[in-house]
Structure formats: C-alpha cells, structure tokens
Amino acid sequence: MLTPTLIESKLRTIIARSLQIPEKTVHLNSTLMLDLEAESIDILDIRFIIEQTFGFKFHINEITNALTQAAAEHALTMDDIPKLFTVQILYDHILFRLNLKND
Amino acid sequence: MKQGKRVVITGIGVVSPYGIGQNLFWEQLHQGKSASKWITSFDTASVPTKFWANVPETDEALQAHLTHKKMSKLLTRSGKMSLIAAKEAVAQSGLNIADVSPYRIGISVGASGTGLSDPDMSPIGYDKSSWLKATEMPMTEAQHWAILTQHTHPLMSVKSIPNSISAHLSIIYKIQGNCQTITTACTSSAQAIGEAFHKIKFGLADVMLTGGSDSGTNPTCMLSFTLLGVLSKNNEQFQSASRPFDRDRDGFLLSEGAAFFILESLEHCKKRGGQPLAELTAFGCTSDAYRITDEPDDARGSIAAMQLALAEAQLNPSEISYINAHGTSTRMNDVIETHAIKRVFGDFAYKIPMSSNKSMIGHLVAGAGAIELAASVLTLQKNIIPPTAHLENLDADCDLDYVPKQARDANLKAILSNSFGFGGQNACLIIQKI
Numbered sequence: 001m002l003t004p005t006l007i008e009s010k011l012r013t014i015i016a017r018s019l020q021i022p023e024k025t026v027h028l029n030s031t032l033m034l035d036l037e038a039e040s041i042d043i044l045d046i047r048f049i050i051e052q053t054f055g056f057k058f059h060i061n062e063i064t065n066a067l068t069q070a071a072a073e074h075a076l077t078m079d080d081i082p083k084l085f086t087v088q089i090l091y092d093h094i095l096f097r098l099n100l101k102n103d
Numbered sequence: 104m105k106q107g108k109r110v111v112i113t114g115i116g117v118v119s120p121y122g123i124g125q126n127l128f129w130e131q132l133h134q135g136k137s138a139s140k141w142i143t144s145f146d147t148a149s150v151p152t153k154f155w156a157n158v159p160e161t162d163e164a165l166q167a168h169l170t171h172k173k174m175s176k177l178l179t180r181s182g183k184m185s186l187i188a189a190k191e192a193v194a195q196s197g198l199n200i201a202d203v204s205p206y207r208i209g210i211s212v213g214a215s216g217t218g219l220s221d222p223d224m225s226p227i228g229y230d231k232s233s234w235l236k237a238t239e240m241p242m243t244e245a246q247h248w249a250i251l252t253q254h255t256h257p258l259m260s261v262k263s264i265p266n267s268i269s270a271h272l273s274i275i276y277k278i279q280g281n282c283q284t285i286t287t288a289c290t291s292s293a294q295a296i297g298e299a300f301h302k303i304k305f306g307l308a309d310v311m312l313t314g315g316s317d318s319g320t321n322p323t324c325m326l327s328f329t330l331l332g333v334l335s336k337n338n339e340q341f342q343s344a345s346r347p348f349d350r351d352r353d354g355f356l357l358s359e360g361a362a363f364f365i366l367e368s369l370e371h372c373k374k375r376g377g378q379p380l381a382e383l384t385a386f387g388c389t390s391d392a393y394r395i396t397d398e399p400d401d402a403r404g405s406i407a408a409m410q411l412a413l414a415e416a417q418l419n420p421s422e423i424s425y426i427n428a429h430g431t432s433t434r435m436n437d438v439i440e441t442h443a444i445k446r447v448f449g450d451f452a453y454k455i456p457m458s459s460n461k462s463m464i465g466h467l468v469a470g471a472g473a474i475e476l477a478a479s480v481l482t483l484q485k486n487i488i489p490p491t492a493h494l495e496n497l498d499a500d501c502d503l504d505y506v507p508k509q510a511r512d513a514n515l516k517a518i519l520s521n522s523f524g525f526g527g528q529n530a531c532l533i534i535q536k537i
Contacts, residue, residue: 022170044257045176058327 007054007094008053014049015087018042026093050090056097063089107304107415111372111379111537113198114365115477116191116314118184120156120464123168124191125474128474129461129481133196133510135492138464143333145322152191152334154341156358156465157320158184163252174271175524177262181214181470184361185268186275189312194277196365197377198310200276209280209308211299212269213315215469253279260505272312280308286469289429289524290388291315292362293472297386297530299366309371316361317469325357331396333433343493346503347430347459348437355431357398358465362473370536381480382537384517387411391527398435398523402443408529409447409519418450418517423455423533425488425513427479428518431466438500440521445503456513458506462492470528472522479518479534488513 008028016023019036030039037045043060051057066088067081076084118122120138121131131138138156146293147153158165165183165394166175170190175183184511193200199462200208242250261267266284273282281302285295292315299313319325335354337344345356389411392402413420445452445524466476482488487510494507517535524530 018173018176020175041177041258041261042173048257052254 002098002100004095004100007098007100008091010053010090011050011087011094014053015046018045018049026087028086028088030087031083032085034089039062046090050094054094054098058093058097063093066093107264108306110300110303110366110383111369111381112381112383112480112534113367113377114192114194114196115373115480116188116193116195116361116363117474118158118188118316118361119474120158120360122159122216123187124482125477127486128477132460132478132481133485133487133489135463135490135508135510137345137492138358139342139344148321150325150329151336152325152329152357153338154344154356155184155320155325156356158359159480170402171275174275177258177267178271179267179318181316181359181361182271183269184269184318184359185212185314185316185363185453186337188314188361189272189363192314192365196368198365200278201312202375203310205277206281207280207308208278208310209299209302210269210282210378211270211295211311211313212272212467213290213473214265214268214284214285214286214293215291215317217239219232226231246373255371264346268316276312278312286532287295287458287524287528288526289468289471290528291317291472291483291524292470292478292528293313293520293522293530293532294528296364296366296383296473296476297388297532298531300383300386300474303366310365310367312363313366314361314363315381315470315473316394317471318359318465319357319468320359324336327356331480335432335449340387344480345432345462345465346493347428347432347462347491348441348498348505349432349494350496350498352432352498354433355461356465358467358473360464360467360470360478362470364473364476381483381534383532384535385412385414385416385531385533387413387415389529391529393469393527395527396525398439398527400439402446403437404527404529405440405443405521405523408531409443409521412519412533413447416517416535417534421451421516423448423519424515425482425518426455426457427475427482427518428457428459429521429523430461430473430491432459432461434498436523437498440523441501443517444526452503454504456488456504456506458489458491460489461508462494463489472520472532475522476520476534479520483515483518483534483536484516486513487511488515489508493534
C-alpha cells in the first residue's frame with residue numbers, strides 16, 4: 001500500500017540514485033537544478049524511473065507548465081524557474097496522479 | 104630531415120581482461136597468461152562458444168573507480184573502462200591539463216559504432232518482466248510500439264552515441280580542442296591514435312588524450328560474431344583456444360577493455376619537465392577497397408600501410424626490432440598478415456620476432472589497436488617480447504618467428520604495431536625508444 005510517507009521515501013531514493021548523491025542530501029525543499037545540480041537529462045532519467053516505479057506516464061510539460069504558472073503568480077521570470085523546481089513539486093505531482101492528494 | 108614535430112607518449116592507462124591497471128596487464132601478459140574465462144553471466148546452452156575474455160570487474164566495481172559518479176548512467180561499459188584508463192594515463196604523464204591552452208589539447212577516441220549491444224542498452228532491458236508479459240499477448244503493431252516507447256529509457260540515444268566517450272572525457276578534463284571519434288571496426292583505436300599523432304606532428308595541437316575501448320562480452324555481440332563464424336568454439340581448451348598462427352586454431356577470443364595515452368610534442372614535454380615513455384614516429388593507414396570481411400590475397404592494403412609507416416618513420420625494414428601482429432587467430436588473418444610482412448620486409452621478415460597479444464587477451468575489436476600499443480610501449484621499455492601463447496604447431500603457411508609460448512629478452516629499438524579491420528581498414532603505428 002503506497003502511503004505519502006512511502007512515496008516520499010521512494011522519490012528521495014530515485015533522485016539520489018540518479019544523481020549519485022547521498023539520500024540524506026535530498027529534501028522536499030531541495031531545488032533539483034540548483035541545490036542538487038541536476039541537468040536536463042537527469043530530469044528525464046528521474047521522470048522515467050518515477051513512471052516505472054509508480055506505474056503512470058507523464059510528460060515533463062505537466063511540471064513545467066505548473067512552474068511557469070507559479071512563476072507568473074509570483075511575478076518571477078522564466079530564469080527563476082529553477083528556483084521553483086523542488087523535490088516537493090515532483091512529490092505533489094505523484095500524489096496527485098495516484099489520487100492521494102489534489103494538486 | 105624529418106617533417107613536423109616529434110611526438111612522445113608520456114602516459115598509459117589500461118583496463119584489460121586481467122583487470123585494472125598497466126602493471127597488472129604487463130605482469131600477466133609477458134608471462135603468457137590466458138585471460139580467457141568460462142561464461143557465467145548468461146546461459147550458453149544454445150551458443151557454440153562458451154568462453155570469452157571479459158574484464159573481471161562488474162559494472163558496479165568499474166563505477167566505483169569513476170570520479171564523476173553521476174556520469175555512470177550515461178556511460179556504457181566501454182565508456183566506464185575508458186574513463187578509468189584515461190585517468191591512469193593522465194596521472195602517469197604528470198601533466199596538469201589545466202596548464203595546457205584549452206584549444207591546444209584535443210581528444211581522439213576509437214570506439215565501436217554504438218553501445219547498443221550492451222545489455223543495459225536493450226530497449227527491453229529496463230523492465231524485462233513487464234515487456235515479456237506484454238509480448239505474450241496478441242497485439243497490433245501500434246500496441247507493440249506503444250509498449251516499446253513506454254519501456255525504453257529516454258537516455259538511450261545519448262548513451263549510445265559513438266562520441267559519448269570523447270565527449271565525457273572533454274567534460275571531465277575541460278579539454279576544448281579537436282574532440283573526435285573514429286569507428287573503423289578493429290582498426291578504430293589504432294587509427295584514432297594515429298590521427299592524434301598527426302595532429303601534434305603537424306602543429307594542430309600540443310597534447311592529445313587518445314586511445315580506445317570496446318566491450319563485446321555480451322550476448323548480443325557474441326551472437327553477431329558467432330553468426331559470422333569468426334569465434335573459436337574450442338570449449339574443451341578454452342584457455343588456450345586463441346592460438347594465432349597455429350594450424351589448429353579455429354577463430355578468435357572475444358574480449359573487452361580500454362587503453363588510453365597522453366601524447367604530446369617532445370618540445371611541450373621537455374618544457375614542462377615531463378618524462379617520455381616512447382616516441383611515436385609513424386602512422387600508416389590504408390583501405391583495401393575490396394570486400395567487407397575478406398582480405399585480398401595479395402594483402403595490398405596491409406602491405407601499403409606498413410610501407411607508409413616505415414617511410415614516415417624513415418626506417419629501413421631491418422631497423423624494426425619487433426612486430427606486434429594483428430594476429431587474430433583466424434586462418435585468413437594469420438596467413439595474409441604473414442604474407443604481407445614477407446612482402447614488406449623481404450628476407451629480413453624471418454629475422455624479426457613477432458607475436459600476437461590476442462593469444463592471451465583476445466580481440467578487443469575497436470579497442471584492440473590501443474591496448475596492443477600499450478603492450479608495445481611496455482615491451483619497448485622492458486626489453487621483453489611477450490609470446491604468442493599456445494602456439495604448438497605452426498600453420499603450413501605461417502613460417503616466421505612468432506615467439507611461441509615463452510617471452511623473450513631482446514634489445515628493442517623500434518616496434519611496429521599492426522591493426523587490420525572489417526571494412527578493409529589497415530592502420531600501422533611505429534614507436535621507438537627515445
């Protein structure tokens with residue numbers, strides 16, 4: 001049975017393995033591209049492993065559209081998007097897709 | 104008067120079927136130790152050849168040697184071995200790459216066309232169980248492609264690009280000059296090294312990181328060579344199956360590994376206080392323009408490549424003190440290479456010792472030329488000729504001095520290393536003591 005706690009744990013493992021960093025350095029408020037130094041292909045890898053692990057398919061646009069909208073709401077520019085792309089964003093999206101929480 | 108700058112080798116790095124490092128490589132090689140091993144990684148019941156010469160380290164063990172861990176998911180097995188070998192070469196050279204003008208140092212790598220034969224590159228590899236489950240159900244072509252799309256890793260294309268190794272080396276070492284990849288089958292890495300040599304010789308670079316690798320020890324690659332009928336099937340004597348120039352040989356030993364070098368102009372080496380290991384003095388390169396896998400009986404392409412190399416080095420045939428043969432342990436190669444050497448060296452052919460490293464480490468395919476050049480540099484330094492191991496009974500058409508079974512002491516001054524490949528490619532390198 002997938003619980004939010006188990007999902008968070010699995011997500012942190014996925015990210016740590018993909019980026020070859022210790023799991024303890026991955027937090028929900030870590031930014032993927034700034035704090036964890038992920039590059040574009042890392043995001044593709046993480047997305048793929050999330051799909052295989054949780055059994056749903058998603059396009060990265062589902063994330064970037066939300067980030068663009070959030071940037072606009074906070075009067076930020078496109079350059080600020082990396083500051084908004086946190087582990088929490090992915091976590092929330094997984095919960096949403098699994099109907100465990102509304103986005 | 105020789106044209107161009109003098110080029111020296113100042114660092115060597117090796118990952119061989121014996122394991123990691125040039126010391127282990129030389130220790131085993133000059134003693135004639137076979138690296139052939141029984142295959143245990145997959146069920147060989149339906150495969151005629153049940154042995155190969157894999158690098159003993161697992162993927163995880165290779166990964167532990169990488170400095171840039173995150174890169175591992177983008178590297179095939181040969182990519183990982185390349186980075187390890189390059190690290191050893193850079194360390195031995197004592198060169199601080201940051202001290203070289205970034206556009207005066209380049210990279211030249213010999214690699215196979217793609218890494219798609221690696222088990223981890225298979226489209227079904229990521230989630231084999233669900234793929235197999237899905238394929239048991241009747242499906243339309245559209246459904247078939249939908250499943251492939253769903254289970255194929257999105258990084259497959261970037262992982263399999265032929266220039267993956269040179270690109271990663273460029274990123275790691277901040278090398279911004281000419282960064283090239285050569286894929287010419289079994290001559291790939293010899294040709295890559297030759298091209299790097301010419302870049303320095305003709306003033307286009309001061310330093311080159313060069314070499315090559317391949318990893319054929321996987322079911323897909325083994326199947327492809329099996330279907331061509333070029334692998335030995337001597338399972339009963341798998342450790343001595345690779346026996347070039349022997350009347351009883353029946354094909355080559357598939358293997359894997361990597362070898363890399365730091366090449367620099369002698370002038371650059373002296374200026375920074377570097378220590379040359381050998382001088383690279385010639386690169387002869389030709390194409391047979393004949394057939395994809397057959398060599399012409401008159402050996403015209405390999406003869407011309409050796410002659411071009413001798414001319415560039417400005418050496419007479421009698422000045423070559425040892426030939427590191429291509430020596431695959433296939434009848435066609437062994438006989439035609441022998442014929443070519445007789446044509447190039449005349450009566451002196453009978454006086455030059457030659458041997459085949461492949462008798463011990465097998466055939467690294469795209470990496471063969473590089474690891475055999477590494478062996479040649481060590482041979483030149485140690486004044487010990489590694490043997491053609493397991494050579495018991497000479498083929499009737501092979502009557503030269505192949506240094507059978509036992510290594511031999513010799514006063515070596517110049518070594519010719521031959522590489523010939525599918526597609527009719529021929530690449531010959533000459534190194535000399537400095």
